[in-house]
Amino acid sequence: METLSIIQNLRVQDVLDVAFLSVVAYHLYLWFQGTRALKAMVGLLGLGAVYTLARSWGLFLTTWVFQVFWQVLVILLIILFQSEIRQVLERLNPVKLLGIRKMTPPEAWIGDFVNGVFQLARRSIGALVVVERSERVQGHITPGQVMEAAPTPEILLSIFQKDSPLHDGAVIVADGRIRQVATYLPLSSEKDL
Numbered sequence: 001m002e003t004l005s006i007i008q009n010l011r012v013q014d015v016l017d018v019a020f021l022s023v024v025a026y027h028l029y030l031w032f033q034g035t036r037a038l039k040a041m042v043g044l045l046g047l048g049a050v051y052t053l054a055r056s057w058g059l060f061l062t063t064w065v066f067q068v069f070w071q072v073l074v075i076l077l078i079i080l081f082q083s084e085i086r087q088v089l090e091r092l093n094p095v096k097l098l099g100i101r102k103m104t105p106p107e108a109w110i111g112d113f114v115n116g117v118f119q120l121a122r123r124s125i126g127a128l129v130v131v132e133r134s135e136r137v138q139g140h141i142t143p144g145q146v147m148e149a150a151p152t153p154e155i156l157l158s159i160f161q162k163d164s165p166l167h168d169g170a171v172i173v174a175d176g177r178i179r180q181v182a183t184y185l186p187l188s189s190e191k192d193l
Helices: 002-008 013-034 036-056 060-080 084-092 094-098 111-120 154-159
Strands: 130-131 145-149 170-174 179-185
Touching: 013 036, 013 084, 036 060, 060 084, 111 154, 154 170, 154 179
Parallel strands: 130 170
Antiparallel strands: 145 179, 170 179
16 A cells, blocks of 8 residues: 555656666766775675664664764775775766867877887887876876977987986876876776786
8 A cells, every 4th residue: 555655646756866866876886897896885785784674673772883884984985985986076077078178189199109109119118108088097197207298209219218217107198298207007906907
């Protein structure tokens, strides 16, 4: 009988509310799939189920412990998963979603860049180069020296010469320009590599 009364009192807003939250939950699942955060979310859902059972059974002490635990847990999760949270917020950036970011066409710089990389390879000079596209790398790297230069063969050769103070680390190329040198890339958190 109670289910029937819920269905009879169902409004369009309720259906839209459930549909919206379902879409948000699905996209969060897709974004966090294969990360530490997904495992943590599954664990939190399990704890949420235990908390709900404790409340429905009238276990006051257990309910109180969970209420205190949730307050501390929110702060702890923000600290532990700040990089994943940052990635989600960057994906939700309205400027990025609208495609407003102005980029230099690759034809203007890619030829010189590829020529420089091949010259490094011919001379057996190792080089780490990150070409930034739609996904910003700022939150993932240890910043090095800021540089504003075209990625020409001469510049790349001078950066990666063994005696250069900038040769350790990676070069970040964004919008057709060298933006940073001597940056350090993070180790992968993937355990399957």
